[in-house]
Amino acid sequence: MFQVSCAACNASFEYNVEDYIHLCPYCSTGFVLDLDEGAKDIIGDHFIVPNRLDREQVEGIFFDWISERYHRPERVKNEFKILGSYGISLPYWVISAEAHTFWSGHSQKANQYTGQSAEYGSKFLKEDGRFSRRYRWSILGRKSPKEHWGLERLHHPKEGVMVDWDGYPLDETLGAVKGGAPGTVYDARQAFKFDHANGLTISGVQVKESSAIARAKDQIQEFHRRIAKTKVGTLYEHRTEIEIVGIHLVHLPFWVVRYSFAPKSPFRFMTTARERRLLVQGHTLAVLDAELPLSNSDKVMSNLLVCGSLAVLSLALSLFLHPLFFLMVIIFSAVCILSAWKIFGREKPDSDLGRGSELSEPAF
Ligand SMILES: [Zn+2]
Structure with a gap:
């Protein structure tokens, strides 16, 4: 066991060799x-956002959430079961940055005037522009974003831009504060004290601030490139300058709920009994983020069963009633084959099914 004495109060405690900050x-x-x-x-700018939930409250949030989405809210308590839940306070490096992007490219002209030359170049319009944004970009201070389910991609940008990284702008990602003071989650930060975790385990900081800054810059660059692409038909050139204004450490509380779904209708034969998370x-x-009770495969599976029965029925009709029914046999069989191909052909690459599989629940 490794012991270290505190830089401030001199008390000695055990430390984890994986941690960068003790x-x-x-x-x-x-x-x-x-x-x-x-x-x-000693690190200076160190904050924590207080946890406001306990296990009972987070389970209440789950039942409210599922009742709004399930077509028979009165059955929710019978058909959905909570398998477990836990909370954790995770460290984030919060990087204040300003990003300025210049872009240029070509768009196809919307209007062609009569008499205008139809030569190749004149159908296109050269366009350029610039935009600037200010962020409090968050980078997880743990080595793996897969440690807990759902943290890999929390950024859902307002514009139709596809995002596939784990960092995000803090203010617009974690929701408005419910039933608390107005403002964002960032405004709720307090000077770091273990007490503010309100019972949650505080995960250690493993990532250095220099690598957090490098990753934030990469992600902002890429984000701005994708925004620039939405502004013009073909993007030729783009340049983003990022100015880092400050960096500090904030611990944020999260809860993971694991649940199962067992419908009390014949539909239960078509659902896969697996754990889902929130x-x-x-x-x-x-x-x-949440895994919905019915996955796409479940829906396609019921499609397969219904069309399969219709194909058999049409086959009987074509034999005993009229040969034209054979046409329907062909159509329904085609739908069946397509459904089966969709389920079995896509089972393995479906990353959502395996998402967060490395999760291990901390013991309490
Ligand atoms: Zn101390």
């Missing part, structure tokens, strides 16, 4: 330890 459990000071020289560097923000109480 958090004193007695006085809540955070510091970086230089193992070669033994020097301790991610709730521990301060804003917003549902950030």
Whole structure:
């Protein structure tokens, strides 16, 4: 076991070799330890957003959420079962940045005037522009975003831009605070104290601020390139300059709920009995991500069964009633084959099914 003494209060405590920043459990000071020289560097801007949930409340949020979505809300308590839930306070590097993008490209002209030359170049319009945005970009301070389910991609930008990274602008991603003071989750931050986790385990900080800044810059670059692409038909050139204004450390509370769905109707034969999950923000109480009770495969499976029975029925009709019914046999069989291909052909690459499989629930 490794012991370290706190840089502020001198109390000694055990530390995790994986951690980059050590958090004193007695006085809540955070510091970086230089193992070669033994020097301790206390970090300054260190905050925590208080957790406002306990297990009972988070389960209440789950039942409210599913009741709004399930077509028979009165059956929700019978057909949905909570398998478990836990909360965790996770460290994020919050990088304040300003990003300025210049772009240029060509768009197809909407209107062609009569008499205008139809030569190739004149159908296109050269366009350029610039835009600037300000962010508090969040980068998870843990080495793996797969440690807990749902954290891999929380950014749902307002414009139709596809995002496939785990960082996000803090203010617009985690929901508005429900039943609390107006403002964003960031406004609710307090100077870091273990007490504000309100019972949650606080995960250690494994990622250095320099790598957090590098990743934030990469993600903002890519985000702005994709925004620029939405502005013009063919993007030829783009340039984004990013100015880092500041960086600090914020711990944010999250809850994961695991549930199962067992309908009390014949439909139960068509659903796959597997665990589904829900991610709730521990301060804003917003549902950030969820696996729906019915996956696409379930819907296609019921399609397969219905069309399969219709194909058999049409076959009987074509034999005993009229040969024209054979046409329907062909149509229904085609739908069956397509459905089967959709289910079995896509089973393996469906990343959502395997998402978060490395999750291990912390013991309490
Ligand atoms: Zn201390």
